[in-house]
C-alpha cells in the first residue's frame with residue numbers, strides 16, 4: 001500500500017476550489033466494478049460481444065467521440081491493451097478502468113502498453129512518438145523539441161482537453177527493462193489532466209508534462225529510472241508512490257521557458273514516497289538516486305512532506321553539467337525540499353551538494369496548494385482527494 005502518514009500531510013484542503021464531477025462518484029464506482037454504467041458510456045473490451053462492448057480498442061472509442069465540449073465517459077474492461085492512444089478533443093473525457101479495488105492502484109486490472117523508445121539523437125525524431133498516451137490538441141503542441149526552449153509551438157495553437165480524468169488505469173512503456181532512450185508512458189501538453197489511482201511505468205522519461213500542460217496525480221504509482229518526471233508544464237503529484245527502478249540523471253528534470261503562462265510551472269511532489277521498486281534494486285542503488293537535475297536553469301521542483309528511502313543521493317539534487325558547464329543557476333533554479341523525512345534525507349549531504357534548497361514554511365507557501373500552481377483547479381476531482389467518494 002501507499003504510505004500515507006496523516007500527521008505529516010502537507011495537503012491543505014481548505015484553500016481548494018469547487019467540486020465538479022462529470023460523472024457522479026457512486027455511479028463511477030458501480031460502473032467500474034459491475035459494468036452497469038450511465039447511458040452513453042462507451043465500453044471497450046478485447047473480447048468482442050462481452051458485456052455491452054462498443055469498441056475493441058480505446059483509440060477506436062476515442063475516435064468515435066464528437067470533437068466538441070460534451071462530457072464523455074469510456075469504461076475499459078479488465079485486460080491488457082497494446083496500443084498508442086492520442087486524445088485531442090477539447091471536451092471533458094473520463095476514462096475508467098474496471099476494478100473491484102477502486103482505491104488501490106497496485107491492484108489495477110486495466111493495462112495499456114506500448115513498446116517504443118526514441119533512439120534518435122539528432123533531433124529529427126521527437127520523443128512524443130514513443131508515448132503510450134498522448135494528450136494534446138495538435139502534434140506541434142506535443143513535441144518536446146530540443147535546446148533550452150524546446151519546440152516553438154505556434155502561439156495560435158488552441159488549448160486541448162480542458163478536463164481529462166483517468167481512474168485505475170496503468171500505462172506502461174515496455175520497450176526495455178533499463179534506460180534506453182526516452183520512452184514515455186504519458187505525454188500531456190496544452191491540456192488539463194487528472195490521474196487517480198493510475199500507474200505509469202517505464203525507465204527513461206516516463207512522464208512528460210509539456211508546454212501549458214497541467215497534470216494532477218493522486219494515489220498513483222510513477223515508476224522509472226532516468227529523468228522520469230520531466231517537462232515544461234506543471235505537475236502536482238499527491239499521496240503517490242515514486243518507484244525507483246534504477247538511477248540515472250535525476251528523478252525530476254524540468255525546463256522553464258518564457259512561453260509558459262504565468263502559472264507556477266514545475267513539478268510538486270507532495271505527501272508521497274520515494275522508494276526502490278523492490279528489495280533487489282534497493283541494494284544496487286543505495287544512496288545513488290538524485291532527486292533531480294536542471295534540464296535548463298529554470299528548472300523548478302519541490303518534494304514536500306515526502307518519505308525518502310536510502311536510495312536517495314545524500315546530496316539530494318545534483319547539477320547537470322554539459323561540456324564542463326553546469327546548468328544550475330543560483331537564484332534562478334529551484335530544486336527544493338520541504339519537510340521531507342526518512343533515511344534518504346541527509347542534512348550535511350544536502351549542504352555539501354550545494355544545489356538543494358531546503359525550504360521553510362515561507363518558501364513553501366508560494367506553491368503549497370494546487371490552486372496556487374495551476375491557477376484554475378476546476379478540473380481536479382476534489383471528491384476523491386477529500387475521500388468523500
Ligand SMILES: *[C@@H]1O[C@H](CO)[C@@H](O)[C@H](O)[C@H]1NC(C)=O
Nearest residue numbers: 034035036037039040051052
Ligand atoms: C447493458 O446495457 C443495458 C441497456 O443500456 C443496461 O440496462 C445493462 O445494465 C447493461 N449491462 C451491463 C452488464 O452493463
Ligand SMILES: *[C@@H]1O[C@H](CO)[C@@H](O)[C@H](O)[C@H]1NC(C)=O
Nearest residue numbers: 086088128129134138139142
Ligand atoms: C494525434 O492526433 C492528431 C489528430 O489526428 C494528429 O495530428 C497527431 O499527429 C497525433 N499525435 C501523434 C503523436 O501521433
Ligand SMILES: *[C@@H]1O[C@H](CO)[C@@H](O)[C@H](O)[C@H]1NC(C)=O
Nearest residue numbers: 177245246277278279280281
Ligand atoms: C525489481 O525491479 C527491477 C527494476 O524494475 C526489475 O528489473 C526486477 O525484475 C525486479 N525484481 C523483482 C524480484 O521483482
Ligand SMILES: *[C@@H]1O[C@H](CO)[C@@H](O)[C@H](O)[C@H]1NC(C)=O
Nearest residue numbers: 148149256257258259296298
Ligand atoms: C526568459 O526571460 C528572461 C528575462 O527576459 C531571460 O533572462 C531568460 O534568458 C529567458 N529564458 C529563456 C529560456 O528564454
Ligand SMILES: *[C@@H]1O[C@H](CO)[C@@H](O)[C@H](O)[C@H]1NC(C)=O
Nearest residue numbers: 314315346347348349350352
Ligand atoms: C550524509 O552525507 C555525508 C556527506 O555526503 C556523508 O559523509 C554521510 O556518510 C552521510 N550519512 C549517511 C547516514 O548516509
